[in-house]
Amino acid sequence: MAQEWPLWEVFIRGQHGMSHRHVGSLHAxxxxxxxxNARDVYTRRNEGVSIWVVEAAQxxxxxxxxxxxxxxxxxxxxxxxxxxxxxxDDAGKM
Amino acid sequence: MYAQMIKSEAxxxxxxxxxxxxxxxxxxxKIEPKDWMPEGYRxxxxxxxxxxxxxxIVGQLPEGNWITRAPSLERKVNLLxxxxxxxxxxxxxxxxxxxxxxSRDALTEMLLDGRMKYSSIFNYPTLTWADMGAVGWxxxxxxxxxxxxxxxxxxxxxxxxMVRICKEESFHQRQGYHLLLKMMAGTxxxxxxxxxxxxxxxxxxxxxxGPSDKDSVHSAQSMAWKIKMNTNDxxxxxxxxxxxxxxxxxxxxxPDDGLVWNDARGHYDFxxxxxxxxxxxxxxxxxxxAERMAARRKAWDDGAWVRDAMLAHGQxxAARRKAxx
Numbered sequence: 001m002a003q004e005w006p007l008w009e010v011f012i013r014g015q016h017g018m019s020h021r022h023v024g025s026l027h028a029x030x031x032x033x034x035x036x037n038a039r040d041v042y043t044r045r046n047e048g049v050s051i052w053v054v055e056a057a058q059x060x061x062x063x064x065x066x067x068x069x070x071x072x073x074x075x076x077x078x079x080x081x082x083x084x085x086x087x088x089d090d091a092g093k094m
Numbered sequence: 095m096y097a098q099m100i101k102s103e104a105x106x107x108x109x110x111x112x113x114x115x116x117x118x119x120x121x122x123x124k125i126e127p128k129d130w131m132p133e134g135y136r137x138x139x140x141x142x143x144x145x146x147x148x149x150x151i152v153g154q155l156p157e158g159n160w161i162t163r164a165p166s167l168e169r170k171v172n173l174l175x176x177x178x179x180x181x182x183x184x185x186x187x188x189x190x191x192x193x194x195x196x197s198r199d200a201l202t203e204m205l206l207d208g209r210m211k212y213s214s215i216f217n218y219p220t221l222t223w224a225d226m227g228a229v230g231w232x233x234x235x236x237x238x239x240x241x242x243x244x245x246x247x248x249x250x251x252x253x254x255x256m257v258r259i260c261k262e263e264s265f266h267q268r269q270g271y272h273l274l275l276k277m278m279a280g281t282x283x284x285x286x287x288x289x290x291x292x293x294x295x296x297x298x299x300x301x302x303x304g305p306s307d308k309d310s311v312h313s314a315q316s317m318a319w320k321i322k323m324n325t326n327d328x329x330x331x332x333x334x335x336x337x338x339x340x341x342x343x344x345x346x347x348x349p350d351d352g353l354v355w356n357d358a359r360g361h362y363d364f365x366x367x368x369x370x371x372x373x374x375x376x377x378x379x380x381x382x383x384a385e386r387m388a389a390r391r392k393a394w395d396d397g398a399w400v401r402d403a404m405l406a407h408g409q410x411x412a413a414r415r416k417a418x419x
Contacts, residue, residue: 002398004199005405007192024258025189027198029401030408041182044175045262064128 007056008034010041012048020052028053096149096213096237097142098304099376100322101312107132119320124250127193135319139249140194141210142321147187148205148212152386154180156220157229165223172269173226179266183259190251206391214372215302217380218294224277224284228291230270232299232337238263239333240303243323252321271340278344285345292341293349297367303330305369334362 005027011020023042028034034053042048062070078084087094112132118125125131154177161177164170188198204210215233220226241263245256274291277284303326307313316322334353341348352365375383 002199002402003405004197005401005408024186024255025192026185028408029404030411033404033408040178041185044178044182061128064126065130 005029008038008053009056009059010034010038011052011054012038012042013050014048015046020050023047025056096153096240096302097145098211098213098302100138100142100145100316107134116318119248119318123248124253125248126250134315135321136194138316138319139252139321140191140196142316143187143191143194143252143255144196144201144204144210145212147184147191147201148210149216150180150184150187152212152216152390153233155386155389156216156218156382157226159220160223160226163223164226169226169273176230176266176269179262183255183262186255186258187252190249190255193251202394206387206394208378211376212386213302214375214380215298216386217375217382218298219382221294222287222291224274224287224291225295227270227274227277227288228295230266230268231274231340232270232292232295233302234263234266234270235337236299236302236333238267239329239336240324246320246323248320271344274344274346278346288344289346292346296349297371300330300333300364300367301369301372301375303327303333305372331361334364338362 006029007025008028008031009025010023012023013020026034026037026041028037031053035051038051038053043051074080111130115125115130115132115135125135157173157177157180161170161173164173188201191201192198201210205212215236220229238260241256241260245253245260247253247256274288277288305326307326313322313325317325338348338353350365352363354363356363374380378384
């Protein structure tokens with residue numbers, strides 16, 4: 001079997017000033033082609049104003065089996081949310 | 095459906111892990127590519143998503159047949175856009191399948207050597223322009239019935255691909271119905287063409303949902319895993335209930351003498367398709383099986399030098415860039 005084109009992850013920024021967002025992946029022989037292919041595959045209906053592509057092999061990801069140690073410590077820190085603090089209504093809008 | 099007769103694979107994993115996995119699905123959690131999953135779940139999904147992807151790609155052929163002969167520039171750009179969408183849908187789905195550890199090329203080779211299938215519907219010919227209307231209205235209509243619930247399927251990448259596909263698919267059905275509406279306002283010959291198209295596509299469209307699965311163990315496993323969301327019979331009934339009034343509005347007659355509204359059930363009663371025809375088409379003996387596979391093989395073989403050349407060019411550019419750093 002011939003060698004396959006590398007896999008690229010595609011990130012697109014929509015119309016309204018949001019961050020680039022992962023939309024999917026595709027195969028392409030190089031970065032230029034990946035951007036052109038991404039335009040045809042992921043922005044056929046005007047979904048984007050900017051495209052990033054990155055070779056999938058270059059992405060480092062957190063390990064799903066370590067989801068607990070990684071994310072659990074944030075769970076019991078409710079004081080990081082504004083609703084943790086009771087402020088009397090009389091103090092006005094805050 | 096676009097994925098028909100998918101057998102779920104037996105699973106020989108640790109019962110404790112299996113139970114934990116099932117509990118995640120029952121809680122409505124999405125399974126993601128690097129998560130632990132039973133081998134049977136992985137293999138069944140590869141087969142199902144792969145078949146769905148192949149169907150999108152092969153599904154371009156019956157409509158591609160009419161692009162150069164569309165009756166107006168407007169209809170031509172509509173059809174081009176639809177066929178381009180099908181290519182895109184195939185690509186979303188191949189990407190989803192690849193996250194399960196199978197390569198794109200391996201999937202294509204499995205289609206070409208007959209280990210994987212595509213939907214039976216694409217083995218029927220598109221003989222007249224009215225068929226472009228019937229395909230959009232009925233074939234895409236049937237596909238939507240199946241794909242809308244699959245947006246909630248348990249496998250994250252598959253569900254996300256389905257969300258994108260469903261967003262785009264509604265235009266496919268509407269352009270087909272719109273085309274038929276126009277033709278039904280035309281000459282007697284045009285009306286006859288529309289009726290003929292419905293006559294030929296009605297039962298093949300009903301077959302898309304696959305045979306009744308009330309006795310199938312495979313189907314029960316797939317439903318427990320939430321990779322199949324409704325039974326084939328449920329979806330077929332829903333399709334008939336929605337489509338019959340649409341046919342009436344067009345002024346067309348559904349080619350089924352047994353079709354009658356059943357007040358007690360709140361559904362239409364209808365005649366089942368000829369399932370021996372379905373199995374025969376699935377085994378490769380439909381009117382266009384050989385033609386479709388020949389077209390796929392030719393595209394794959396003739397494109398090989400292009401894929402190789404583009405890869406070589408990309409690698410050369412990357413090497414130059416590295417040397418310049």
